[in-house]
Amino acid sequence: MKKPYILINSALTLDGKISTKKRKKIKISSKEDFIRVKKLRKRFDGILVGIGTVLADDPKLNVENTLRIVLDSRGRIPLDSNLLEDELPVLVAITEKAPLSRVKRIEEKAEVIKFKGSKVDLKNLLKKLREKGIKKLLVEGGGTVNWSFLKNRYADEVCVYISNLIFGGKDAPTFVDGEGVKEKQDAIELKLKNVEKLGEGLLLFWELPHPKGL
Ligand SMILES: NC(=O)C1=CN([C@@H]2O[C@H](COP(=O)(O)OP(=O)(O)OC[C@H]3O[C@@H](n4cnc5c(N)ncnc54)[C@H](O)[C@@H]3O)[C@@H](O)[C@H]2O)C=CC1
Numbered sequence: 001m002k003k004p005y006i007l008i009n010s011a012l013t014l015d016g017k018i019s020t021k022k023r024k025k026i027k028i029s030s031k032e033d034f035i036r037v038k039k040l041r042k043r044f045d046g047i048l049v050g051i052g053t054v055l056a057d058d059p060k061l062n063v064e065n066t067l068r069i070v071l072d073s074r075g076r077i078p079l080d081s082n083l084l085e086d087e088l089p090v091l092v093a094i095t096e097k098a099p100l101s102r103v104k105r106i107e108e109k110a111e112v113i114k115f116k117g118s119k120v121d122l123k124n125l126l127k128k129l130r131e132k133g134i135k136k137l138l139v140e141g142g143g144t145v146n147w148s149f150l151k152n153r154y155a156d157e158v159c160v161y162i163s164n165l166i167f168g169g170k171d172a173p174t175f176v177d178g179e180g181v182k183e184k185q186d187a188i189e190l191k192l193k194n195v196e197k198l199g200e201g202l203l204l205f206w207e208l209p210h211p212k213g214l
């Protein structure tokens, strides 16, 4: 079974942050980049975010004919979140760590898929998404989710908007958080495909040389 084609898209400050240490929803993209992202989303069958992003940003990701997917191990998605309040489809991927009472409430508003363990099993999730007809998946973070997709080499391409802002601060989330590699030899090495100037920032397109199948 082939996995969906996966693009990670993110907006970074010049120092690699994707928010400030307050982890609130913040516009890092320029208006030109937001226009680009709006168009980009329409080209994908699914858009995936982590629960950290839902709790911080309360995203809408409201694109017709696109499945919104949330990695939410413990079923923490707020029942009044934008994703659960509109009529567009949402899939919440949970694990056995999610309390049953929560799961039932979420199921009233979204499709729920349950996985074993404490983190959503990406390999199995990607298999299920492909079976559902998701051929192209856009991953929009946050940093923990980006790490999982990169560490496992599931991402095919990466697109980052580098803005003209600097946030600083060791506690501000970065484009890729998670555990990270210990040695340089374990680094995830990408191939630069294109660079564009956009507003006051730069748009960088990268390719992963050997994305992993399922
Ligand atoms: N500037 C930008 O383009 C973006 C910025 N953000 C920012 O990122 C921050 C949120 O990032 P994070 O806290 O890192 O949260 P996140 O959005 O990456 O979600 C991580 C959570 O997802 C759940 N999860 C379940 N299975 C998982 C798996 N297999 N792999 C990874 N995670 C799994 C876990 O509960 C984990 O803690 C917010 O401050 C938000 O504003 C988020 C998206 C885009």
Ligand SMILES: Nc1nc(O)c(N)c(N[C@@H]2O[C@H](COP(=O)(O)O)[C@@H](O)[C@H]2O)n1
Residues within 6 Å of the ligand: 009, 010, 011, 025, 026, 027, 028, 029, 037, 049, 053, 054, 057, 058, 059, 060, 061, 062, 140, 141
């Ligand atoms: N491309 C981009 N630029 C930024 O500056 C951002 N803060 C984000 N955030 C991502 O977009 C989601 C919000 O989407 P809606 O506008 O609510 O549809 C947010 O959750 C992040 O995934 N992206």
